Structures are given as structure tokens and as C-alpha cells.
Amino acid sequence: MKKEFGEIFRKNEKLRVLASIIGAAIYALGLNWFIVPLNLYSGGMMGIAQLIRTFLSNSFGIQPGQLDLAGVFYYILNIPMVIMAVKKMDKLFVKKLLITLTACTIFLSVIPIPEKPILGEELTNCLIGGIICGFGIGMYLRAGCSGGGFEVLGIYLARTKPNFSVGKMNLIVNGVIYAVCLILFDPSVAVYSVIYSVFMSITMDKFHAQNIRVEAIILSKTNNDQIEAQILKRLGRGITCWKAKGGFTGENIDVLYTVLSKYEIGILKDIVYTANPQAFMVVKEGLSVDGNFIKRLS
Structure with a gap:
């Protein structure tokens, strides 16, 4: 691929x-x-x-x-x-x-x-x-x-x-x-x-x-372990996961949350939709981040 x-x-x-x-x-x-x-x-x-x-x-x-x-x-x-x-x-x-x-x-x-x-x-x-x-x-x-x-x-x-x-x-x-x-x-x-x-x-x-920080919220039902592993491997970003329930379907779903640079969004999309083409992702700019967030020039 x-x-x-x-x-x-x-x-x-x-x-x-x-x-x-x-x-x-x-x-x-x-x-x-x-x-x-x-x-x-x-x-x-x-x-x-x-x-x-x-x-x-x-x-x-x-x-x-x-x-x-x-x-x-x-x-x-x-x-x-x-x-x-x-x-x-x-x-x-x-x-x-x-x-x-x-x-x-x-x-x-x-x-x-x-x-x-x-x-x-x-x-x-x-x-x-x-x-x-x-x-x-x-x-x-x-x-x-x-x-x-x-x-x-x-x-x-x-x-x-x-x-x-x-x-x-x-x-x-x-x-x-x-x-x-x-x-x-x-x-x-x-x-x-x-x-x-x-x-x-x-x-x-x-x-x-790379100076623009964004947050990404990923809603996925399958292959979430693969998504998490690839985010850690390819982007070097941490990720937080929790369980949720679909409001319309009532089905169980995983919510994955991570913060990254705008430059890395393309890689994140490749990771998510390769693992689960049916996943849903929300990306939001204009983020103020304090604490342990890796600032990169490279």
C-alpha cells in the first residue's frame, strides 16, 4: 500500500x-x-x-x-x-x-x-x-x-x-x-x-x-488496539481510551482521544481508516495545551 x-x-x-x-x-x-x-x-x-x-x-x-x-x-x-x-x-x-x-x-x-x-x-x-x-x-x-x-x-x-x-x-x-x-x-x-x-x-x-496543535477524537468499534499501537509507533503520541455507547444504536463503542500537530493529521487519518474504514473522527484546532506535550520542530 x-x-x-x-x-x-x-x-x-x-x-x-x-x-x-x-x-x-x-x-x-x-x-x-x-x-x-x-x-x-x-x-x-x-x-x-x-x-x-x-x-x-x-x-x-x-x-x-x-x-x-x-x-x-x-x-x-x-x-x-x-x-x-x-x-x-x-x-x-x-x-x-x-x-x-x-x-x-x-x-x-x-x-x-x-x-x-x-x-x-x-x-x-x-x-x-x-x-x-x-x-x-x-x-x-x-x-x-x-x-x-x-x-x-x-x-x-x-x-x-x-x-x-x-x-x-x-x-x-x-x-x-x-x-x-x-x-x-x-x-x-x-x-x-x-x-x-x-x-x-x-x-x-x-x-x-507543525505549530498548530489539534485534538482528535476517534469513535471506533473494531481494531482499536491496532489504531492505538500505530499512533504510538508512527506518531509517538499518547492516546486516551474510554468506553461509550451510541446514542442512536445503543451499541458499545470506543472513544480514542489524542493531541497532535496539524501536520500529523494526514498520518493519523491513514492509521485510523486503514484499521477501520467505518471509524468516525473529529479534529478540532485552536487548542491551548499545558503540561507534558511534545513540541517538535522535526
Whole structure:
């Protein structure tokens, strides 16, 4: 029987690394073609790298043609994050981090920057650039990779501190960056930079389904032991079972409950309907989970 593509992608590291490199290229293309020509700034560590690039360019005239040194500075700023990852995270994650980070740096450095924005309207450039960049980032995150930056710190703290909020950390960092932009540059630079970041974040979250937690309730009469065993084996998720009775038929039925990521729903459906084609399943998004729930990047 044909395997679920999501499971193949989840287990095939070469395919995932290739996807992360493609995602890095897409991100760099969106940034260099649509955002940099407008002299706008990203959030996070890339925004800091861009500010350093602008400072050196304006103060010392360091700007090698159409190449953008922000990618190089981004790599340098990520060295402490890589060191932390080596000490605190597994080797596979570190390898994928280095590959994706290096790919981002190379693509950001070699993809030429147009002298003028590709599109006439600044808002349109922010929209298109944000969508492209968000898609690229979401692509390598979905592949279980990281392009570096504060997201590495966020991943580590999210794993070690249950109440830690990555979103709040990003909000504080980005707030400082855009406050600097507001002070140093024209106010429109800060405004359009924020607009770009919003579009990018929305697109990234939509594509990176692993961050969306869902609950699944499965109603099944037969082969429930097989369903439970496969959920534990293929997804590594816990499952709670209890007995119930059908309100219409009065027949005994098992209720199986589990919490997982949206990215894993396809695999769950394959497990359930392979074991019992007559099973009934309800999936609900918008879940807040506290306690012992495994957060995964990979």
C-alpha cells in the first residue's frame, strides 16, 4: 500500500534538507528582490544584521556592488546560537541548522538586488515580499530545519520552559528593531517594515502547520488496539481510551482521544481508516495545551 507522503517526508532526512535549501533560496529571493530595494528591514536577527549593514555602508562606504552584506553579518551573529545548539540540542538538528543557515547566507549574498523595486507600489512589494519570505521560512521550518536567529533560542527555551512564549520574545526584539528604524530613518521605513513582517509572519504560520496543535477524537468499534499501537509507533503520541455507547444504536463503542500537530493529521487519518474504514473522527484546532506535550520542530 502506498505510504502517506507526509510520513515519508517526515522520515526522509535528505528530502527534508533539500526542502530546507529550497526554502532558504525562496526566502532570500523574496527579501533581495522586494524588500531590500525599498530599504526596509526584517525583524529578528536578520533585522539586526541589516541595521549593521546600513551603518557600515553609511559610515564607511562599505557596500560591494549589488551584493548584500547583511547575509554575512547574519551568519556571524548566529555563531553564539550555533554554539548553544551544539551544547543543548541533538546533533541532527545542529547539522540541519548549519546547512540551512549556510544556504541562507549564500543565497542572500549572491542573489542580485535590483536598483529599483520590481513593483511600483511600496505596499504591493511588502505584500508580495512578505508572502514569498514567509513561504520560504515556513518551508524550511516544516522540513524540521532552522535558519538560525532568535528562533533557535526560542526553540530551546520552549522545550525547557513550559510557560515560555516565543511570540512574546519575538515581539520584544522586533519592537526594539522597529523603534530604532523609527528614530534613524523616515517613519515610512518603520511602517512598511512592520507591514512586511506581518505579511511574512501570517504566511509562515499558515504554511508551518507543525505549530498548530489539534485534538482528535476517534469513535471506533473494531481494531482499536491496532489504531492505538500505530499512533504510538508512527506518531509517538499518547492516546486516551474510554468506553461509550451510541446514542442512536445503543451499541458499545470506543472513544480514542489524542493531541497532535496539524501536520500529523494526514498520518493519523491513514492509521485510523486503514484499521477501520467505518471509524468516525473529529479534529478540532485552536487548542491551548499545558503540561507534558511534545513540541517538535522535526
